[in-house]
Amino acid sequence: MPAPERIPPGRVSAAAPVDPLLVLTEGQLAVRGRIREASNAVLYCSASYEGEEVHCVYKPVAGERPLWDFPDGTLAQREVAAYELSEALGWGLVPPTVLRDGPYGEGMVQLWIETDPEASLLALVETEEPEEGWKAIGFAEVGEGRTALLVHADDERLRRLAVLDAVINNGDRKGGHLLPTAAGRLYAIDHGVTFNVADKLRTLLWGWAGERLPGEATEALTALTASLVAGGPLATRLGELLTLAEVEAVRGRVKALLESGRYPVPSGEWPSIPWPPV
Incomplete structure (x- = not known):
């Protein structure tokens, strides 16, 4: 698989006045870059449909690495299933996700989400108990024989x-x-x-x-x-x-x-x- 062009810095907002699922499903995919730190092939793309464009992630089945405890070539379907179940719960926790053909064959295509760099959901604290508003996960080594408590927001x-x-x-x-x-x-x-x-x-x-x-x-x-x-x-x-x-x-x-x-x-x-x- 040839390496696409470098991903432009920053995350691009994918807001559009039309249903993003329609654009993701019917739009023309264009590869803009590759997310190289991912263990499987993950491509940063745009999807264009009738004058609307959203940015998205495309994970082709052909780029999935085999796992010992999951059938080969099924990870994309599981990503879509997670979206469907999230929607059924009514909580909208998974970005719009579809299974479709793309430049490198069938794969999962998911709306790209722009994150808030100021938001804090995880922290390391040098206390034995979390403060109010936080929940303890466990202790982690932080170097020089020191440990810190890993917490997530309540x-x-x-x-x-x-x-x-x-x-x-x-x-x-x-x-x-x-x-x-x-x-x-x-x-x-x-x-x-x-x-x-x-x-x-x-x-x-x-x-x-x-x-x-x-x-x-x-x-x-x-x-x-x-x-x-x-x-x-x-x-x-x-x-x-x-x-x-x-x-x-x-x-x-x-x-x-x-x-x-x-x-x-x-x-x-x-x-x-x-x-x-x-």
Whole structure:
């Protein structure tokens, strides 16, 4: 795959007066650059449709590196499935995402989000307990034999994201996947290693582990159950992207969350925090 031109500095706002999903789905993709720090091929693109243009990320299936615990060539579908489930919950936590053909074959195309550099959702503090408004994740080595407490914000948007991650069985929720915007929205990206039948939950958002789910989460999960029944709209859509066993596992995780009424806790059978964490 030839290296595209260098990505221009800064993130470009993708706001458009038309539905961005339409532009992402029907627009002509043009590669503008490559995000080289990503483990798989990730291309920065523009999508143009009837005079409208948005900026987006394109991850071709051909650029996916094989993983031992996921079927080859399925990461793009899982990214789209995460978007569909986020929308079904009504929280809009995943940027608009579609599966389509592109310059390097079929792949995931996702709206590019401009982030707020001043927003702070993670921090390292040299105390043993987090301050009010923060939740503890764990202690981290910071050099010279010193440790610091890694914390995340006690934020309603992160609370919702922790529920979404539990439902999709996210195996890689890192700090760099959190995209807060200047308008106060929070988006989350990089959902390729999700929807495994086996418990793979690895996340930085353990601050509410074992705590009761808020009422809005219970209501959203209850509504999700109706859409996940065989023949339901979400079950049908997920069935186009995942295996039958993986869709059934989603139902099982939603049921378990509703029965416990609590945020999940680390299983102890799998590393609970991704590496590197940010």
